Amino acid sequence: MNINNDILNEIRQAAGENNVLQNLEEKIPYKNDASYMPGRIPELVIIPENSDQISRVLKLCTKYKIDVTVRSGGTSLTGSSVTNYNGIIINTMKMDKILELNIASRYVVCQPGVRLDNLNEYLNKYGFFYPPDPASSKASTVGGTISTNAGGLRAVRYGATKEWVLGTEFVTATGEIIRTGEYTLKRSAGYDLTALIIGSEGTLGVLTEAILKIEPLPEKYGRILSFYNDIYDVGSALSAVKNAGITPLIAEFMDLKTINSIRDKLNIKIPDYTQFMLMVDIDSTEASLKGKIENVEKIIKNYTKDVLTIMDQKTMDEIYKARKGAYSALLNQREKKNEIVIIGDVIVPASELPATLKEIKNAVDKMKINVSLFGHIGDGNIHANIFAENTKTGLEKVEKLQMEIAMAAIRHKGCVSAEHGIGTEKNKLLYEEYKERNSLYSLELMKRIKAVFDPENIMNRGKIFYD
Amino acid sequence: MNINNDILNEIRQAAGENNVLQNLEEKIPYKNDASYMPGRIPELVIIPENSDQISRVLKLCTKYKIDVTVRSGGTSLTGSSVTNYNGIIINTMKMDKILELNIASRYVVCQPGVRLDNLNEYLNKYGFFYPPDPASSKASTVGGTISTNAGGLRAVRYGATKEWVLGTEFVTATGEIIRTGEYTLKRSAGYDLTALIIGSEGTLGVLTEAILKIEPLPEKYGRILSFYNDIYDVGSALSAVKNAGITPLIAEFMDLKTINSIRDKLNIKIPDYTQFMLMVDIDSTEASLKGKIENVEKIIKNYTKDVLTIMDQKTMDEIYKARKGAYSALLNQREKKNEIVIIGDVIVPASELPATLKEIKNAVDKMKINVSLFGHIGDGNIHANIFAENTKTGLEKVEKLQMEIAMAAIRHKGCVSAEHGIGTEKNKLLYEEYKERNSLYSLELMKRIKAVFDPENIMNRGKIFYD
Structure with a gap:
């Protein structure tokens, strides 16, 4: 709805004058989050100090049916922290x-x-x-x-x-x-x-x-890096480790493009044939770690000849940091000015990884689109980073590939979002998942639960739900 | 509502004739569960084979507003698995x-x-x-x-x-x-x-x-038993172990009455002064277990001089089994024919254990009621087993003590039910907890969520909610 000056004044008072941003230049940063989903500049940004202020503001917003989006770090990758309506943003960073x-x-x-x-x-x-x-x-x-x-x-x-x-x-x-x-x-x-x-x-x-x-904190851990030409073997190696009853502390994989984007920070020798690297951390007590690591090395060696174990904490920290920076590093690999990198996020059970990874790779190859793969493979989480032109055609291509990847995940007992949420980016994918599971009524229940908390549907309208 | 014969026939057909108990002698066992809460003999017991049968039955029950209670093992300690109305029971034991x-x-x-x-x-x-x-x-x-x-x-x-x-x-x-x-x-x-x-x-x-x-399965573990005269020291010893960053595999305590009820199965020497025993399992790798155990022994010895470590798997299994049978064993300790034992179930954060245990002990002593204490002290869970005559006066006394114990738990940042649920036994206590927390609206939200799933309020009516 249109927010007139009287209402704005009421909200400002409820929030405390010093906790409100109203000038355009202060509000512009709130138009975007870390996703590529389009947002709007909010009418007001409230930066409250306590829950009483938030309570008063929300009472007014429910009364006047004003859209509200909550935001803190603004790092959403699915558009959760931008508003799509003429509403306000509550930024919780002062708390x-x-x-x-x-x-x-x-x-x-x-x-x-x-x-x-x-x-x-x-x-x-x-x-x-x-x-x-x-x-x-x-x-x-x-x-x-x-x-x-x-x-x-x-x-x-x-x-x-x-x-x-x-x-x-x-x-x-x-x-x-x-x-x-x-x-x-x-x-x-x-x-x-x-x-x-x-x-x-x-x-x-x-x-x-x-x-x-x-x-x-875990007592002690070491890191096993291993190298592959075929993505199927990466999934198989990880499955074999888990099948042996071992739950790694972390288990990450990355493709060559990702490796290249952070190669200067890895500081390790990577075999020439490498298309994929698997990184598995194993923890134990001081006395038992060596034996545990040797056991995992042995399992992994059934799938590749090249295994490199690192026990030095400083090197491990550097690699961990490099891995966490992989998405940012990929952003620097963009070749064209108007190119964007959209990070995907699906998950399947570990046993389904080899087949799912292969299907995703095939879909990517068929579409001739520039994609870089990495992910938390230990729990089955795959991030496909799609390079695309920020144009209508480019984004349509992305959407098509996202849908193919999502359907592959669903076919393999997985989910369209592992850890990034739904936002506005994936609400259609979520709908498709429940449709495939013959459980659209689950979404209906969720909508009704939303109405219990939010009878006027003011909170982050348009997120999660497709229709 | 009154269930007439036409409706009964419809339900029987929906469930499949072979999946229905209708004779009184078949239905009588469903009047009780493992709690002392009074139940009713249901109109029908349905023992379905699949979810389609359940779906058909529930559609009819919603249509005709027939009360439904679900039951499987019937081991509820709070009356969750008996019906208080003229309704049906769905027993899922065939699935x-x-x-x-x-x-x-x-x-x-x-x-x-x-x-x-x-x-x-x-x-x-x-x-x-x-x-x-x-x-x-x-x-x-x-x-x-x-x-x-x-x-x-x-x-x-x-x-x-x-x-x-x-x-x-x-x-x-x-x-x-x-x-x-x-x-x-x-x-x-x-x-x-x-x-x-x-x-x-x-x-x-x-x-x-x-x-x-x-x-x-954990690789290897050992068990440290320790003995106390004062309940405060039991809580302090456990808190000290957790403060040292150690999370035991299990951590149980029991009072002398509980010990006596299972003494013939424990087969260990218990010091004469013992009023309480603490039992802590520590796990690690084969190579590191001994060191870890010694470390915990050292911490516990600050609170008692008598510590007994057991590493033999057979003995550990026997003690574990005896501990699991403690409530049943206490039932055998009843002195009078019409006596019952009501098992309490509250929880507080580990740091609040010493003070809470002391307050519970004081409340029990003041009321001169026969109570036996044990519990999963590692996560702060205390079971007070109250011996009472199964009479109006007896049960009123129990209710009063339960309320005192619950309020002690609430004062110490705890909860009125750790793991037994609410049923009909604790719905007033739950109400009091949310009232004390100034959060009765949480219960209001729960009721509205129930209405989303169950608009006619047919499912286990009267459980969880007080009013």
């Missing part, structure tokens, strides 16, 4: 405190604007960490990663965000401040509203506090 | 197949009637297991333990059921067959309906299939 650490009880309490790397820097001092670790962890926040159920490199061992949130404070679209879950490691007390909030991409309300589980 | 095992992808697919011990017997052959392990695992099922988000001895390390369910097939109250989640270890694809089903105690519909995560 960036770590409120409490309790080692014995294994939790830390954070505000939504705490960035993941800052949180882990803090926890590491105590010998602990918060496992979810998306590549964007330097910029992405507790609030944003909860909103997309973010995963990252360590999810193969530790699972995604949803396994690490004990409770929240949350403001519903109607301005009700609720607490969900709490400080205990388990509870059996009604429906799991915490879990409902995780992955909801700002469509239900605004997260204002999170109680996160923490984990002792 | 008891293990449908698929996929080691590389770390999942097993089960029907709801599979019993947990049978599932683990099957998985152990492959070197894997399904971690949730409630004391009733011999009788309790995949479906029932999902419905209460069951925990058990291993939850301190592995978390409760909610961390182990990847996806489901589920029939809503209106008879819609949906799929939630799927076979992958992570997904970021709309609201987490799987998580919503876990812990919903049969109030949303009927679970007909579950995709469960599995875990490699």
Whole structure:
């Protein structure tokens, strides 16, 4: 709806005058996030200091039916953190405190604007960490990663965000401040509203506090790199490791284009035939690590002759950092000025990796489109990075390939989004997934649940749902 | 409502004639579950073979507004699996197949009637297991333990059921067959309906299939028993272990009455002063276990002089089995014929254990009521087993004590139910918890979510919600 000056004044007062951006030049940065999905410049940007302000603002927005999008780090890759309507953006970055650490009880309490790397820097001092670790962890926040159920490199061992949130404070679209879950490691007390909030991409309300589980740092680990000509063998090697009952700490793969984009930072000798590299971290105690690593080397050697093990922490840290920067590095590989790189994100069970990877590779080759593959192969997560011209034809091509990759994932018992969310980029793909599963009613239930939290449909309208 | 013969015939046809119990003597066993909550003899018991039959039956029940309670092992300790109305019971025990095992992808697919011990017997052959392990695992099922988000001895390390369910097939109250989640270890694809089903105690519909995560068996572990005179020291010792960054495989405590009830099975020397025993399992690799155990022994010795370490697998298995049988053993300790033992179930963060245990002990002593304490202290879970006469006065006393214990847990950042669910036993306590947290609107949201799945409120009416 049109937001007149009286309403704007009311909202400004509710938020506190100092917490509002209204000038065009201040609002322009909010038109985009890390995705290529088009957004709009919002009417207002609210940068609140506490949940009371958010509650007051949301009450007004529900009353006047004003669209609201929540944003923190702005690192969404699917358009979750931009608005597509004439509405406001609530930026939670001013709420960036770590409120409490309790080692014995294994939790830390954070505000939504705490960035993941800052949180882990803090926890590491105590010998602990918060496992979810998306590549964007330097910029992405507790609030944003909860909103997309973010995963990252360590999810193969530790699972995604949803396994690490004990409770929240949350403001519903109607301005009700609720607490969900709490400080205990388990509870059996009604429906799991915490879990409902995780992955909801700002469509239900605004997260204002999170109680996160923490984990002792792994004692010691080493890294096994291995090299392949055929993508099928990469998937087979990983499956064989998991079949042997071993769950790596991380398990990443990357294709030659990705390797080349970060080659100067890898500082290792890569065999000439290499089209793909697999990187597996194995952890254990000081006394047992060597034996464990030798065991995994032996398994992997059934699929390639070249295996390189690294135990030096500094080298491992550098490679880890390079891998996390792979998407940014690929952006620098663009050949044309108007080229963009769209990062895909699908997942299949580990046993389905060899066949799925092969099908994706075939689809890419057939379409003669420039694609670079990497991903958290340990949990079956494949990122296909599609290079395309930012034109109508270019984007149509991308959409076609995304659909082919998504359908391959669905055929192999997978999902159209592993860790990036749905946003506006994938709502059609999500619809297709449920259609293929003969379960469109699941989406219907989700829509009705949204209406329970957000009866006027003001929160991040147009995200997740296709129609 | 009154169910007339025409409707009964329709339901019988929908379920399949061979899947219906209608004679009184066949229905009487369904009047009770493992709790002391009063139930009713149902009009009909349906024992379906597949989700289509369940769908047809639920469509009729929604149409005619007939109350439905789901039941499998019948081991509910809070009255979740009995009906309080003139309705039907759906017993899922005929759906008891293990449908698929996929080691590389770390999942097993089960029907709801599979019993947990049978599932683990099957998985152990492959070197894997399904971690949730409630004391009733011999009788309790995949479906029932999902419905209460069951925990058990291993939850301190592995978390409760909610961390182990990847996806489901589920029939809503209106008879819609949906799929939630799927076979992958992570997904970021709309609201987490799987998580919503876990812990919903049969109030949303009927679970007909579950995709469960599995875990490699721990390599090697040992058990440290320690003995105390003061309950405060038990909590302090456990907190100290966790503060040192160690997460035990299991960590149990029991009071003298519990010890005495299983003393003949323990076969260990217990110091004379003992009022409480702590039992901590530590796991590691073959090469490193000894060092780890010594480290934990050292920490615990700050709180007691008597520490006994057991490494022999057979002895450990016997003690584990005895601990799992503690509640049954206590039932045999009843002195009077009309005495019952009501098992409590609250949880607090580990750091709050010393103070909470002390307060519970004080409340018990003040009320001069016969109580035996044990619990999964590693995750803060305390079971107070209350001996009471099965009379109005006796039960009022129990209710009063349960409320005092619940309020102690709430004061210490805890929850009124850790792993047994709410049922009809604890719906007032749950209400009090949310009231104390100033978050009654959370319960309002839950009720509205129930209406999304179950618009006629036919599923397990009266459970979870107080009003």
